[in-house]
Amino acid sequence: MSDTEITTPSLPEPAAAAPATVRFADFGLSPDILRALSEQGYEHPTPIQAQAIPVLLQGRDVMGAAQTGTGKTAGFSLPIIQMLLPHASASTSPARHPVRALILAPTRELAVQVAENVKAYAKHTPLRATEVFGGMDMKPQTVILKAGVEIVIATPGRLLDHVEQKNISLNQVQMLVMDEADRMLDMGFLPDLQRIINLLPKQRQNLMFSATFSPEIKKLANTFLNNPVTIEVARANKTADTVTQVVYKIAENQKHALIAHLLRQRELKQVIIFSNTKLGASRLARELEREGMKAVAIHGDRTQQERMAALDAFKKNEIDILVATDVAARGLDISDLPCVINYDLPYNAEDYVHRIGRTGRAGASGDAISIYSDKDERLLADIEKLIKQTIQRGEPVGFTPGAFADERGERRPRRSEDIGRGPAGRSADRGPRTMGAAPRRDKVDPWFLKPYEPSKAAAPAPAAPAASGAITKAKPKLAFLLGGAPKTGSL
DNA sequence: AAAAAAC
Numbered sequence: 001m002s003d004t005e006i007t008t009p010s011l012p013e014p015a016a017a018a019p020a021t022v023r024f025a026d027f028g029l030s031p032d033i034l035r036a037l038s039e040q041g042y043e044h045p046t047p048i049q050a051q052a053i054p055v056l057l058q059g060r061d062v063m064g065a066a067q068t069g070t071g072k073t074a075g076f077s078l079p080i081i082q083m084l085l086p087h088a089s090a091s092t093s094p095a096r097h098p099v100r101a102l103i104l105a106p107t108r109e110l111a112v113q114v115a116e117n118v119k120a121y122a123k124h125t126p127l128r129a130t131e132v133f134g135g136m137d138m139k140p141q142t143v144i145l146k147a148g149v150e151i152v153i154a155t156p157g158r159l160l161d162h163v164e165q166k167n168i169s170l171n172q173v174q175m176l177v178m179d180e181a182d183r184m185l186d187m188g189f190l191p192d193l194q195r196i197i198n199l200l201p202k203q204r205q206n207l208m209f210s211a212t213f214s215p216e217i218k219k220l221a222n223t224f225l226n227n228p229v230t231i232e233v234a235r236a237n238k239t240a241d242t243v244t245q246v247v248y249k250i251a252e253n254q255k256h257a258l259i260a261h262l263l264r265q266r267e268l269k270q271v272i273i274f275s276n277t278k279l280g281a282s283r284l285a286r287e288l289e290r291e292g293m294k295a296v297a298i299h300g301d302r303t304q305q306e307r308m309a310a311l312d313a314f315k316k317n318e319i320d321i322l323v324a325t326d327v328a329a330r331g332l333d334i335s336d337l338p339c340v341i342n343y344d345l346p347y348n349a350e351d352y353v354h355r356i357g358r359t360g361r362a363g364a365s366g367d368a369i370s371i372y373s374d375k376d377e378r379l380l381a382d383i384e385k386l387i388k389q390t391i392q393r394g395e396p397v398g399f400t401p402g403a404f405a406d407e408r409g410e411r412r413p414r415r416s417e418d419i420g421r422g423p424a425g426r427s428a429d430r431g432p433r434t435m436g437a438a439p440r441r442d443k444v445d446p447w448f449l450k451p452y453e454p455s456k457a458a459a460p461a462p463a464a465p466a467a468s469g470a471i472t473k474a475k476p477k478l479a480f481l482l483g484g485a486p487k488t489g490s491l
Numbered sequence: 492a493a494a495a496a497a498c
Contacts (some may be wrong), residue, residue, distance in 0.1 A: 300495060
């Protein structure tokens, strides 16, 4: 829901193109929609909403490029509900509730989140909405689909499964949304997407939304969209300017240790840590648990129940550390997340934009810390080229390399021990431990005691283009990120 | 080269 929190008067709206005087009521939306909005405290549209809503109400195809946290979900949900309302029926007959809008999402969690939003906006209308995704029992979904539902929010595979089982018919779909479209159009998804589109009526309205748009995707989009209106509220491929970014270069086998160090310094404020691999995410979560921190992993090899429980607990602030693969990189709205850490630099530069977009949402400030090693120089260069910005190089203050060298060094146990095993076994490597407390192997550096200082909301100066390749040493915004007096040089 | 998405 915080998708639209940006409209609350108390929050700063960084890209306020729409005058504050524009209200949802000005779009001719149904009173039933306005009522739902006002009950949730929303009166003024965000810039993308102000642009998208009128265009969508005209029935035009839209290609929307919007930063995360700009209210893009409401931007397409509200017009969909409005467009479907004239034929909404209060009848209980399934035939009176055919699927007329289909919203496709690249991850299950995103489908759930979008569905929550749509349901909330449609709650005073007779329209029905439901989510459909894999990893869960088909039956409850089947019951809902067979009862009739106008708006379906789905991941592609499970949707096709329901189609094959004749639980759903898509031949009355008049509006199609591809959320996180660049991911939906990548090689892995394209065949399923094509199959789904072949099941839809030719005559329909198409919407594509994404935070980033590569030239390839733009080209591909042209095959899916008819004479689309392009809506762009911020430069595409841009990172939110409310996020302070820093990179640390460090030896590969020191990454665990540095992460643990950074987390201690932050006094465990909430953070998502991204790993490039499922195994890496599980390992890191477990290592952090061994260090006395409560961390949970979320990735595609965990059960759907585990994934949802992890995300729920994190959203409810019951867990401070979520270790994730790119399953959590896109679209997920976690309000007030102050920090994202990249344990690995992503292989796709665009995923960097998505990952760090989990913080600094709705105009709030955030920190994005990335760790990389020698072999990743190319990845970093790609990222900086994409975001047209040089990321400040940092030096972790008070970090002693080698403190955790045994974690990932040659004495690493065999792979099989890493999978699905509890924290037993290797604690002998680490000396005495105290229950619950973080193990302390060095005397505490005074620097540790310095409290973490959240980023000031002041917008960073516009970054210089990275064309020269020179590293701009911007003035550090966060003492803890860059540190004036490095205690250890060998990084 | 990895992750995601159906069973």
